[in-house]
Amino acid sequence: MKSILQLHSVEKAFGGLKVTDKVSFSVMPGEISAIIGPNGAGKTTLFNQITGHLLSDGGAIYFKGENVVGRPPQQIVARGVGRSFQIASIFPEESVLDNVRVACLSKLGQTRKYWRSVLDFQQATDDAYSILASLGLADQALRQAFELAHGDQKLLDIGIALALKPTLLLLDEPTAGMSPDERHQMRVLIKKLWKEFELTLVFIEHDMDMVFGIAEKVRVLAQGALLAEGTPEEIRADKQVITAYLGEDF
Ligand SMILES: Nc1ncnc2c1ncn2[C@@H]1O[C@H](COP(=O)(O)OP(=O)(O)OP(=O)(O)O)[C@@H](O)[C@H]1O
Ligand SMILES: [Mg+2]
Numbered sequence: 313m314k315s316i317l318q319l320h321s322v323e324k325a326f327g328g329l330k331v332t333d334k335v336s337f338s339v340m341p342g343e344i345s346a347i348i349g350p351n352g353a354g355k356t357t358l359f360n361q362i363t364g365h366l367l368s369d370g371g372a373i374y375f376k377g378e379n380v381v382g383r384p385p386q387q388i389v390a391r392g393v394g395r396s397f398q399i400a401s402i403f404p405e406e407s408v409l410d411n412v413r414v415a416c417l418s419k420l421g422q423t424r425k426y427w428r429s430v431l432d433f434q435q436a437t438d439d440a441y442s443i444l445a446s447l448g449l450a451d452q453a454l455r456q457a458f459e460l461a462h463g464d465q466k467l468l469d470i471g472i473a474l475a476l477k478p479t480l481l482l483l484d485e486p487t488a489g490m491s492p493d494e495r496h497q498m499r500v501l502i503k504k505l506w507k508e509f510e511l512t513l514v515f516i517e518h519d520m521d522m523v524f525g526i527a528e529k530v531r532v533l534a535q536g537a538l539l540a541e542g543t544p545e546e547i548r549a550d551k552q553v554i555t556a557y558l559g560e561d562f
Contacts, residue, residue: 314377316341316512317362317480322371324357331357333536334371339480344506344513346523348547349533350557355516356398358533359482363395364388375480390422394478398485398516400469404458408449411457411468412440415475443471446508447501463494467501474509483515487522495519499526520558524548532557 315338324332332354339345347355360366362373364385372379380388402411416436444450447467452460457468466486473481486502487495499522506513506526517523523530523544530547532539534556540547547553 313340315339315374316376317514318372318374319358319362320372320374322358322361322373323369324354324361324366325369330536332361332368332533335533335536335538336371337531337538337541339512339514341479341512342510343528344503344511344526345515345529345531346527347514347516347531347533348518348520348523348557349539353533354536355533356484359395359484359516362388362482363393389476389478392477392479393482394473394476394480395482396466396469396473396484396486398488400465402457402465402468402472404456406457407454408444408457408460408468409437409440409453412443412471412475413437415472416440416443419476440475443474446474446505447471463490463498466490466498470505474505478511480512480514481509483513485516485518487517487519495522498522502526 317339320336321334322332323330323334335358349355357366361368364380364383368381373381375388375391375393413436416439417432420432420436441450441453444453447470449464449467449471452464457465460468470483470486487498490498502515503526505511527544529541530544531541532547532553539556540550540553
């Protein structure tokens with residue numbers, strides 16, 4: 313089977329500091345995997361390089377066989393890379409429904425060859441409600457986004473990403489700032505979404521229950537470089553990973 317995403321020696325430096333350093337790995341279609349590592353290891357930077365929010369200094373990033381380095385984010389999204397942000401990126405004054413509906417409309421606009429605004433609006437409304445239902449947010453559709461609880465705002469951010477029908481979804485710390493209960497719910501939900509939307513899913517997390525609970529593969533970044541890659545069992549037992557990140561008590 314061919315990989316859906318391949319990184320070849322990807323690099324980024326800020327000033328003199330190498331933030332991602334010759335990172336290479338391949339992600340297979342349908343895989344659910346985690347990227348872990350200490351604060352400042354370069355995890356978010358790597359996502360930004362994949363999505364085109366940051367221009368890589370070196371290396372190549374193949375998505376569905378095409379090197380996307382140098383392409384703008386909207387082209388990379390249109391090819392099927394979705395993402396959520398470490399801090400939820402939503403329109404706070406708009407309704408929950410509209411946050412998702414606007415994204416659904418823009419996706420319809422990408423694929424339509426002719427103008428059918430009323431039908432598209434109805435279609436986008438239906439699609440948005442269906443996504444909100446999958447997230448358990450349908451009953452809050454008409455509230456303004458800022459009124460949602462922190463955890464639900466993170467869900468809404470994922471909903472906006474799903475509206476663009478990604479094949480590869482990148483989630484940056486989906487459980488950041490959540491209570492243990494909310495984390496548990498998020499863990500269950502992400503696994504459900506992965507199956508329901510037939511995604512290839514890569515998530516960054518500091519929550520080890522989530523990492524070792526649902527990832528099929530774990531990649532460890534430390535000081536910008538890929539320190540280790542393997543199954544959860546392999547990573548748990550890796551001496552270098554224990555020293556650099558997990559700690560002896562893990
Ligand atoms: N735009 C930028 N300009 C300069 N330095 C940056 C920029 N973005 C990130 N950095 C630096 O790059 C390093 C890696 O940051 P990054 O956000 O990728 O880490 P991270 O692994 O996501 O960390 P965390 O787990 O805390 O989210 C940090 O030292 C950070 O200060
Ligand atoms: Mg980060």
